Amino acid sequence: MLIFFVLLAATVLSQPAAIPGTPDISALPVHTSSADEAFRYLDSIGPLPRSKHWPNVRPQLFIDNIKLNIEKPASIYPGRETNFCGYGAISYLLLNDDPLGYAKLMYSLYTEGRAVYRGVKFNPSARVKKAAGTLRFKGVLDIRPAEQLWYLCLADHYKGYLNFFNRRYDPGDENTMWAAVNYAKFNRMARQLLHYNVKARGSDLVRPNLLHPDAYINEKLQSGTVVLYLNNRILHKKKLDKIKIQIPTHYVVLHWIYRDDHSVTIRYWDYGSQTLRQVHPEFFKRLVFGISYCTKKNKDE
């Protein structure tokens, strides 16, 4: 059983065709709040004193990081070799939709050590509070303490079956099963934290039963936001050995998809920037394990 869980979680291209106008996720209609509202709120709170809850998070770096995330949501970076990609995708959507809510949530976490957002009560553990601000050699995440704090909070709060054997944070656990995000957990986070209705197809082990997943995804992109749960072992090969176990490990926010006779071109956000990639249609089918279709909730929902 242990081997099963460990295995489960271990985590033909040509030049791209010309890209038509790519929909900008931040341009989707009806946001919960705006970046201007968030900046006004941050300006109103004045200088931030050093937090007794987060000993390694300096206030000025914290505020600078929050402002950067609100100004450029696409720049958020969940870190090299961490298991934070699922939390990164959630945060990217949250920042695009409700920057004011994000700013209030982060302020409350920093000053009070806990926060409530959309009814979810975050009360991070002492281990996580000590670790935030100390993660190193993760790329630009090294100098982004607010992001470290937030990803650690999410991983500390939300638990799925992949986290069963490692539920308490120890240094270095950002790279281990402690931070892993199975598909049900991802969708649970999205439903609770985002002002979206989330409809999911796929699973951790079995791909969605779709003859043409690209056509389905394209149709959904016309009316909402799509997050893909991908097999990163073949998308971003890290070993020369033949891949024997097909499992998904990576979440990306899809911006655009285009299919022609020979290829599927996708443009997606992950890890601090947008990526354009072209793959063979059959390869694309093997790649996609989960499709989360998110649509904005009505005000009364």
Next chain:
Amino acid sequence: MSKAHSHIIFSMLLFLSACTGKNITGRFYTEQQAELDSIKNLYGALYAQHPFSMAFTDKGFQNISLDIHTDSLTYIYDFQVADPRLRDTLRHYDFALSGTMQLIRLMQTIKSTWVNRFDYYSNGKKEHMIMISVKPRAFKPIFGSRKYYILTYYAQPQLFDEKGNLLDRRRSRRLRKINGISFQRINDSICYGISAQFR
């Protein structure tokens, strides 16, 4: 069980335990120093013109995964080395064609799987190193996964303990781990580590 059978089983176990890939050491660097240093220098010069990373994704070292970073997008291409579209793409992005092809040949020569620039922060200041992964020529262990050499070229001298382990920072005895691997000293600014993944 006869004595002969016992000997055979014992010999087999001895053989299998010898094939565990533990014979990877920093000696590899001295044996391939000229090629490795050339890859580092050539990649550094090409990267200064266009940020990119390059990996080989097959055992025959014929398939390349090329990540080209621009201000707005990262483009990921997969090509066969002989594919004319590889050269077309390099021209399209104004890469130095002969230098890039020379880099590819050098990587093929020593079975280098990946070359990349890695940014990190020391006291809030941005630093960088060049990482080169190499597939060892040793046997792949029968009951284990393949290991890769990871060589890191720092721009500045680094700190090590008396055993040659790379330390995290000044006044610290903690070992520095990058992507979960610790590193050993080759010289003041070059280290090596061993990883189950080449990137």
